[in-house]
Structure formats: C-alpha cells, structure tokens
Amino acid sequence: MEKTFYITTPIYYVNDIPHIGHAYTTIACDTIARYKRMKGYDVHFLTGTDEHGQKIQTAAQAQGITPQQLVDKIHMNFKDLWRVLNISNDDFIRTTEDRHIRVVQAMFKKLMDKGDIYKGTYSGYYCVPDETYVPENAIIERDGKKLCPDCGRELTIMEEESYFFRGSKYVPELIKYYEENVKSVMPRVRYNEIMSFLKGGVRDQSVSRTSLKWGIPVPGDEKHVIYVWFDALINYATAVGYLDDPEMFAKYWPNVRHMVGKDIIRFHCVIWPLMLLALGLPLPVEVVAHGWWTVDGEKMSKTRKNVVDPVKMVRDYGLDPFRYFLLREVPFGNDGDFSELALVGRINSDLANDLGNLLNRTLQMIKSYRNNIVPSCDASSELSEMAEKTLSRVDEAMNNFTYDEALKAIWEFISRANKFIDETMPWKLAKDESQSAKLDFVLLNLYEALRLSALLIAPTMPDTAKRIFTQLGLDAEPLTMNYDSFRWGDGAGTTTRKAEVLFPRIDIEEWKKAREAKKEEAAMKPEGLPEIAIDDFAKVEMRVARITKCEEIPRSKKLYKLEVDLGYEKRTVCSGIKAFFTPEELVGKTVILVTNLKPVKLCGVDSNGMILAASVKHDGVAEQLTLLTPDDKNIPLGSRVS
Numbered sequence: 001m002e003k004t005f006y007i008t009t010p011i012y013y014v015n016d017i018p019h020i021g022h023a024y025t026t027i028a029c030d031t032i033a034r035y036k037r038m039k040g041y042d043v044h045f046l047t048g049t050d051e052h053g054q055k056i057q058t059a060a061q062a063q064g065i066t067p068q069q070l071v072d073k074i075h076m077n078f079k080d081l082w083r084v085l086n087i088s089n090d091d092f093i094r095t096t097e098d099r100h101i102r103v104v105q106a107m108f109k110k111l112m113d114k115g116d117i118y119k120g121t122y123s124g125y126y127c128v129p130d131e132t133y134v135p136e137n138a139i140i141e142r143d144g145k146k147l148c149p150d151c152g153r154e155l156t157i158m159e160e161e162s163y164f165f166r167g168s169k170y171v172p173e174l175i176k177y178y179e180e181n182v183k184s185v186m187p188r189v190r191y192n193e194i195m196s197f198l199k200g201g202v203r204d205q206s207v208s209r210t211s212l213k214w215g216i217p218v219p220g221d222e223k224h225v226i227y228v229w230f231d232a233l234i235n236y237a238t239a240v241g242y243l244d245d246p247e248m249f250a251k252y253w254p255n256v257r258h259m260v261g262k263d264i265i266r267f268h269c270v271i272w273p274l275m276l277l278a279l280g281l282p283l284p285v286e287v288v289a290h291g292w293w294t295v296d297g298e299k300m301s302k303t304r305k306n307v308v309d310p311v312k313m314v315r316d317y318g319l320d321p322f323r324y325f326l327l328r329e330v331p332f333g334n335d336g337d338f339s340e341l342a343l344v345g346r347i348n349s350d351l352a353n354d355l356g357n358l359l360n361r362t363l364q365m366i367k368s369y370r371n372n373i374v375p376s377c378d379a380s381s382e383l384s385e386m387a388e389k390t391l392s393r394v395d396e397a398m399n400n401f402t403y404d405e406a407l408k409a410i411w412e413f414i415s416r417a418n419k420f421i422d423e424t425m426p427w428k429l430a431k432d433e434s435q436s437a438k439l440d441f442v443l444l445n446l447y448e449a450l451r452l453s454a455l456l457i458a459p460t461m462p463d464t465a466k467r468i469f470t471q472l473g474l475d476a477e478p479l480t481m482n483y484d485s486f487r488w489g490d491g492a493g494t495t496t497r498k499a500e501v502l503f504p505r506i507d508i509e510e511w512k513k514a515r516e517a518k519k520e521e522a523a524m525k526p527e528g529l530p531e532i533a534i535d536d537f538a539k540v541e542m543r544v545a546r547i548t549k550c551e552e553i554p555r556s557k558k559l560y561k562l563e564v565d566l567g568y569e570k571r572t573v574c575s576g577i578k579a580f581f582t583p584e585e586l587v588g589k590t591v592i593l594v595t596n597l598k599p600v601k602l603c604g605v606d607s608n609g610m611i612l613a614a615s616v617k618h619d620g621v622a623e624q625l626t627l628l629t630p631d632d633k634n635i636p637l638g639s640r641v642s
C-alpha cells in the first residue's frame with residue numbers, strides 16, 4: 001500500500017494578527033511534512049482559516065465592514081506569512097469556501113437523518129468572546145460574578161432553541177478506542193487529561209445558534225447557523241475530498257494527524273472523534289498537542305505589547321535560525337519562553353559555531369590539501385556508525401513529534417564531527433606524505449558528515465540545507481532526496497566550491513546596545529490610533545479660513561468665541577485656546593478649519609467647526625500649543641485641505 005501522511009494545522013481565526021504561536025504550529029507541521037516527504041511518503045499538508053462565528057462578526061462590526069469583507073482581507077495575512085516562513089502546504093482551506101459549506105451541510109444533514117442531531121432548547125452560561133457555553137462546574141465565581149475559566153471575562157446567561165449533537169451516545173466507543181490506541185493523543189499528559197474528561201461524562205453538544213448570523217445555515221432550518229466549531233473541525237475532511245473526491249479521501253483520511261495547541265484538544269480529541277464515530281469515519285491516527293509560548297516570561301497579549309511578530313524576527317535574524325530556534329528551544333509539548341537573547345545564543349553556538357565551523361574548516365582543508373576534490377576511499381568509521389544511529393534516532397524522534405530530540409541528535413553528530421577534526425589533526429597529516437591515505441579517509445568522512453547533516457536539517461532549515469549543498473558542490477535540491485537512499489561514501493569525487501560563512505556571529509555586546517536603543521525609541525513613540533483607510537480620512541472636510549473676530553465667553557475659562565471667514569461663508573466656532581493667545585493675537589490669523597463636524601453647543605454658544613492646532617500635552621493637559629496655518633497666506637479662503 002502507498003505510504004501516505006496527512007498532516008493538518010488548526011485553522012486560524014482571522015480576527016487576530018498572526019504571531020509566533022501561529023507560526024510555531026505551522027512551522028512544526030511544515031517540518032514534519034518535509035521530513036515525511038524525504039522518507040518517501042505521499043504527504044498532504046493542510047492549513048487554512050476559520051472564518052465564521054461570533055468573533056469574526058464582532059470584529060467586522062467594530063471595523064464597520066461586512067464579515068465577508070473582513071475575512072477576504074485578513075486571511076491574506078496568514079497566506080502572506082506562510083510564504084515568508086517558507087511553508088510547503090499543499091492546500092489552504094477557508095471555511096467560507098463553497099466546497100466546505102457543502103460538506104458541513106451534508107454532514108449535518110446526515111447526522112440529522114440518523115437521529116444523532118435533534119432539536120432542543122439550550123440555556124447556559126455563555127462566554128461571548130470565546131463563543132462557548134461554560135459548564136457549571138468550570139465557572140469561576142468572583143465578587144458575585146460568573147467568569148469564564150479560560151479568559152476570565154464575565155459570562156452571560158443565554159437561552160435559545162438549538163440543535164444538539166448526540167455525542168454522548170458514542171463516548172463508550174471512544175473510550176474503548178483510546179484504551180486500545182494510547183498513542184493517538186500525544187503527549188501522554190494530554191492523553192490522560194482527555195481520558196479523565198471522557199470518563200467524567202460528556203453531555204450532548206449544542207451545535208447551532210439562532211443568536212448569530214455569520215455562519216453556515218442549518219439545512220432546512222435557516223434561522224439557525226451551525227456552531228463555529230462544528231463547522232471548523234469538518235475542514236479536515238473537506239480538504240481531502242470527503243464529498244467531491246472519494247479516491248483522495250480514501251487515500252489520505254486513514255493517515256490523518258492533527259497538530260494543535262493544548263488549549264484546543266477537547267475539540268479535537270472529544271468532539272471531533274465523536275462526530276467521526278457518528279459519521280462512521282475512521283478516527284485520526286494522532287492528535288499532537290504542543291504547549292504555549294510566553295515572551296520573556298510573560299503571557300503574550302496585545303495589552304502587554306509583547307506580541308512577537310514572526311515577520312520581524314525573520315527580518316532581524318533570518319528565517320532558518322528562527323525556524324530552528326522554535327523547534328529546538330522547547331521540548332515539544334511543553335510551554336516555552338521566547339526570548340531574543342536565547343535566539344541570538346543559539347545562532348552563535350549551534351549555527352555559527354558548531355555547524356558553520358564544521359563546514360568552513362572541512363571545505364578549507366579539502367581545498368588546501370586536495371584541490372577541492374573529495375577523496376575516494378573506504379569511509380567506514382566511527383562517524384559512519386554514528387551516522388546510522390543518528391538517522392534512526394532522528395526518525396524515532398520525528399515519529400514522536402519530538403523535534404527538539406531530533407535536532408539534539410543531529411547536533412550531537414555535528415559536534416562529534418568537529419571533535420573528529422581535533423582528534424585526527426588533518427593539518428599534521430597533510431605535512432606527512434606517508435599519512436596521505438589517512439588524510440583521504442578523514443576528509444571524506446568529514447565531507448560525508450556534512451552531506452548527511454545538510455539532509456537531516458533540511459526539513460527544519462530548507463534554505464540552509466541548500467546553501468550547504470551548493471558549497472559542497474552538490475546541485476541537487478536536498479528536499480527532493482530520500483533519506484533511505486543515502487549511502488556513506490557516495491560523495492567521493494565531488495568538486496567542492498568556495499567556502500562561505502553560513503551564519504555570521506552576532507556580537508552580543510553590540511546587539512544589547514542596539515536593543516536598548518530600540519527600547520528607548522519605542523518608549524518615545526506615541527501610542528497611535530488604529531490604522532484607517534483613505535476613505536475614512538476623506539470623510540473629514542478641512543478648509544483654509546481666517547479668524548475675523550474673537551470674544552470672551554463669560555462662563556468659560558478655556559474657550560474663545562471666534563468668527564471665521566471661509567470666503568464663501570462666515571461661521572462661529574468655539575475654541576479652547578484661551579490660555580495661549582490674546583484676542584489681538586488671533587484676529588487676522590489664517591487657520592485650518594474642520595468644516596463638516598456636527599455642530600455642538602459649548603457654554604451656551606453654538607460652535608460650527610474646529611480649528612486645528614498642534615500641542616504638547618502632559619497628563620491630558622496642553623502645555624504648549626500652536627495653530628496650523630498654510631505656508632502661503634495668499635491661498636484663497638475656503639481652499640480644501642487634503
């Protein structure tokens with residue numbers, strides 16, 4: 001039978017900007033996809049975006065656009081990021097696509113026809129931002145308020161007519177499956193969590209909403225939309241042709257693996273398998289859960305302003321070091337802490353020092369001692385034995401999704417090769433003609449160690465593997481090669497190319513200085529408002545005007561009543577600039593007036609417009625102020641500012 005491997009990322013909500021959490025899941029999936037391709041598997045790698053539900057509807061409302069406009073715009077952020085991160089996905093699914101909507105409705109109908117979806121009334125505590133009802137026993141009570149255990153926000157009571165999925169019926173079957181397939185939820189701690197959850201009892205799930213519009217309609221009952229998680233989970237089946245391509249489905253579905261963050265395992269290890277059992281479909285081979293990233297020891301959040309932008313990391317440190325760091329730094333499954341200092345440390349030690357030096361030293365020696373030609377001889381050695389072991393250690397680690405273990409095994413091999421240079425001292429051998437065969441043996445072994453290392457790092461660092469291959473004089477694309485056809489010694493006779501620095505060392509002291517300077521700059525930068533579209537700006541009408549009168553307003557300490565001339569009309573405007581000017585200073589000044597502001601009454605005076613000024617404020621109080629005025633005072637009054 002053909003070896004297939006179907007790997008999926010969660011589909012990402014499009015109400016958020018992509019950050020390292022999203023990058024991490026996707027890079028982990030990309031790496032296993034590339035690895036399995038190099039092991040000869042027919043791989044299908046899926047990612048995509050979750051585009052329905054309350055969160056999206058709310059985000060769209062806040063921006064004054066339709067949900068469809070929002071998802072059409074924002075899903076591109078993810079597509080663009082995957083390009084930057086060199087992600088090799090075979091498909092990108094969006095839940096608003098027709099191919100998906102049809103599958104969701106077909107599955108919903110199938111379960112309705114079977115009696116596994118039925119109508120009832122749902123009432124419960126609901127977390128609006130998380131779009132989920134919270135079970136009574138999980139609610140957090142504080143100061144008389146009921147709070148969401150996940151996000152800490154206040155819950156609201158909701159009651160609505162709802163369709164329910166009879167998941168409870170399949171729980172015993174699922175428990176039995178997990179008892180027989182202990183590796184189907186990884187790592188073990190998550191398996192235990194799921195088992196105890198299942199054994200605690202699972203209620204039927206509410207799978208439709210009447211309180212929301214932005215979703216897939218329930219077939220035959222359009223006032224309901226299908227609950228976003230029921231819709232989202234199905235994406236994995238849609239994408240491999242559940243409805244449209246039975247052949248493809250039969251090929252990939254039996255080997256599906258879902259990679260998820262630990263926060264969403266109940267959906268993937270309870271709800272989804274129960275849905276699959278009801279539909280009569282095979283269960284995922286594995287659901288693999290990774291931990292969460294914090295940043296410099298703190299939870300990542302917009303309010304803390306510590307959200308790590310993957311694009312910035314790539315720009316500052318390069319793509320492959322970033323990919324390497326994410327997978328190497330934390331034992332897969334554990335939570336991890338992201339720190340740029342740790343990233344710089346790994347670049348200097350693992351990449352520049354260990355790998356970079358091995359390449360550089362080896363190529364220099366092959367050039368000096370053998371005129372760039374890799375010698376031929378029997379290359380069986382301690383290194384070749386270790387190479388065999390490394391290949392199988394890496395394979396075992398990758399099969400367990402323990403990326404850090406795989407990389408550790410590769411770096412132990414690289415370190416061994418560096419030590420091999422120190423032990424054999426080729427520079428001494430080169431001086432002694434009688435040691436020529438030994439020198440051949442050493443150089444070929446080192447070359448092979450590099451050729452294998454490049455292949456082994458290729459899934460994690462595709463570009464670096466290619467760069468090493470180029471310097472080694474190999475034109476093949478490492479990623480298209482197969483690990484099982486690697487033979488130690490095959491590199492003999494190759495002509496190597498010029499050695500070039502793989503990863504420049506970063507001077508830590510300089511780096512720290514630059515970081516401090518950046519921090520200072522950031523502290524000076526004003527908070528700023530959210531981005532607006534040019535159309536929003538175009539809604540503001542500003543024109544050149546001249547102040548023709550200025551009067552005090554008896555009731556006000558701050559305001560002047562001004563008369564301004566727009567050329568085509570005169571208006572009364574109240575302006576809070578009394579503290580900065582005398583009336584004599586103001587009369588005759590040419591200013592810029594916002595002309596289409598809704599009129600307001602201020603201290604009993606109708607004010608019809610606003611004069612623009614720049615100010616320095618302290619604790620919200622202006623300390624210094626100057627009026628905006630056109631450079632050329634002869635520009636006609638009434639001229640539009642845009």
Ligand code: MSP
Nearest residue numbers: 010011012013021022050232233260261291292293
């Ligand atoms: N749309 C759902 C998934 C539906 S799958 C059928 C969702 N989306 S999400 O965009 O909120 O999260 C997607 C993934 O990003 C999750 O696996 C989540 O664990 C991961 N991460 C989000 N923040 C993270 C960190 N700070 N660290 C690591 N991963 C985190 O949930």
